[in-house]
Amino acid sequence: MSPSEELESSIAAAFDLSARGHDRFAVDRFLAMGSVLVQRAGLREGEHVLEVGCGRGSTLLAALDVVGENGSVMGVDDRPGMVQLAGARVRARHVNGSDVRLDEADKPNFQPGSFDVVLANLMIFQLADPAAALRHYATLLRPAGRIAFSTVAAPDPAFASALVAIGRFAPKLSAQRGPFRSEAAIREFLAEHGYERVAITEDVQETRFRDPEHWLEWVWANGGRELLDRVPAKSLPLARAAAFDEIEAARTPDGDLVLSTAVRFTVAAPKTPARV
Numbered sequence: 001m002s003p004s005e006e007l008e009s010s011i012a013a014a015f016d017l018s019a020r021g022h023d024r025f026a027v028d029r030f031l032a033m034g035s036v037l038v039q040r041a042g043l044r045e046g047e048h049v050l051e052v053g054c055g056r057g058s059t060l061l062a063a064l065d066v067v068g069e070n071g072s073v074m075g076v077d078d079r080p081g082m083v084q085l086a087g088a089r090v091r092a093r094h095v096n097g098s099d100v101r102l103d104e105a106d107k108p109n110f111q112p113g114s115f116d117v118v119l120a121n122l123m124i125f126q127l128a129d130p131a132a133a134l135r136h137y138a139t140l141l142r143p144a145g146r147i148a149f150s151t152v153a154a155p156d157p158a159f160a161s162a163l164v165a166i167g168r169f170a171p172k173l174s175a176q177r178g179p180f181r182s183e184a185a186i187r188e189f190l191a192e193h194g195y196e197r198v199a200i201t202e203d204v205q206e207t208r209f210r211d212p213e214h215w216l217e218w219v220w221a222n223g224g225r226e227l228l229d230r231v232p233a234k235s236l237p238l239a240r241a242a243a244f245d246e247i248e249a250a251r252t253p254d255g256d257l258v259l260s261t262a263v264r265f266t267v268a269a270p271k272t273p274a275r276v
């Protein structure tokens with residue numbers, strides 16, 4: 001086991017999480033948001049689509065439904081388990097040129113001009129250098145190509161408070177992702193890195209959890225791993241308890257635990273085709 005795998009498994013154990021849980025909990029939420037992203041990207045029959053950070057492949061499958069057998073979808077993810085899962089789901093559809101590869105989302109290795117659309121569903125803010133990634137995606141696009149990505153516009157207040165509670169045990173966490181913090185910031189960032197015709201829309205997505213454990217499994221599986229990784233092992237039980245207090249406070253009188261997240265969907269085209 002590598003040091004990072006060891007760290008991950010000790011965090012998983014401390015939080016009572018499992019690899020199986022990691023795979024189980026993402027589905028509905030990403031399917032819903034991925035379907036909206038596919039719709040906002042204006043995908044058309046016959047188009048060739050790349051999704052970076054494709055996870056289990058829910059968005060890829062939604063894209064495949066639209067582009068059909070004359071088009072294709074290609075996914076990349078840096079987690080072998082995700083690549084295996086998403087790859088099996090995509091290959092089961094038997095559409096030529098459609099597959100999933102293990103690769104880095106910030107510089108996926110494809111020929112210039114390979115795709116009509118590059119999608120990134122709730123992951124672009126996880127990249128170390130999103131500006132470099134955007135410039136690279138422009139080279140992968142064909143004429144009239146576009147990128148489409150979703151980001152969190154406003155988390156549910158209970159969700160945000162619970163993450164802040166964990167963050168108190170995780171020093172040096174930057175809660176807000178600079179270039180994606182607002183619509184104006186996204187527009188400025190895209191203009192600065194060679195994109196135009198920017199269209200931004202918002203939707204509120206509800207996520208229903210059985211209990212705080214279920215919520216934590218979801219956090220673990222989706223982006224929150226970065227936050228949990230920063231909590232020192234000895235503080236994990238306290239961090240968990242503090243977060244659960246915040247999440248419990250969000251229960252409705254009926255006992256439901258529903259978090260509403262405002263999600264922002266951005267579509268843009270490279271200013272000048274960056275093909276070779």
Ligand SMILES: C[S@@+](CC[C@H](N)C(=O)[O-])C[C@H]1O[C@@H](n2cnc3c(N)ncnc32)[C@H](O)[C@@H]1O
Pocket residue numbers: 030031034052053054055056057058059060076077078079082103104105106120121122123126127222223
């Ligand atoms: C929040 S999930 C997104 C799920 C997926 N986009 C969907 O719509 O179903 C983020 C995914 O991005 C992947 N990821 C994060 N950083 C990455 C990187 N630098 N390179 C490749 N994949 C990455 C994670 O492994 C995870 O599967």
